[in-house]
Amino acid sequence: MNIQKVKKVSPKLKKFQDEEWLISDIEHYGKARNFEKKSYKFMAKDKNEILGVLDLVIEANVAFLEGLVVNHNHRAKGIGKNLLLFAENFAKENKCTKIWTETDEDWEAAKFYKKMGYEICGVHEKHYLGRKGLILTKFF
Known part of the structure; x- marks a missing residue:
């Protein structure tokens, strides 16, 4: 494993975060939540x-x-x-x-x-x- 400081959010990183937060929201709240x-x-x-x-x-x-x-x-x-x-x-x-x-x-x-x-x-x-x-x- 290697940890890096992110200089610019790539489309791949944004997609990863969006998908994983959606899964977490459903697990914890039963549905998608807007945390914007x-x-x-x-x-x-x-x-x-x-x-x-x-x-x-x-x-x-x-x-x-x-x-x-x-x-x-x-x-x-x-x-x-x-x-x-x-x-x-x-x-x-x-x-x-x-x-x-x-x-x-x-x-x-x-x-x-x-x-x-x-x-x-x-x-x-x-x-x-x-x-x-x-x-x-x-x-x-």
């Missing part, structure tokens, strides 16, 4: 000014909040909350049963997510740049 990742970007604007952006990835019935950033001049005005609520509703409409994210433990975002009903489900001692990170989840 879909990415979405939501933006809050006031006239021509961008106030905040939220990036969301949905795979099967799980949503991952990849990023949420609010204009530094407009923080603590409910923009992040409104973006998050919008994304959560979007996730629910798309049959998601949970949403999760990660952030550094000492960021304001950690307090924000807890206030919004997210619970810590994991701690990453050496997160980005060696900082302590939190994995937070909210079930619908």
Whole structure:
């Protein structure tokens, strides 16, 4: 056996993955499932000014909040909350049963997510740049 880093997915490799995942899905779920990742970007604007952006990835019935950033001049005005609520509703409409994210433990975002009903489900001692990170989840 020889393990290699794949530089480009060939048609043969794609066919192999598609066929084998189909077999696994049928074995585990009784039918084929769609695990395609879909990415979405939501933006809050006031006239021509961008106030905040939220990036969301949905795979099967799980949503991952990849990023949420609010204009530094407009923080603590409910923009992040409104973006998050919008994304959560979007996730629910798309049959998601949970949403999760990660952030550094000492960021304001950690307090924000807890206030919004997210619970810590994991701690990453050496997160980005060696900082302590939190994995937070909210079930619908």
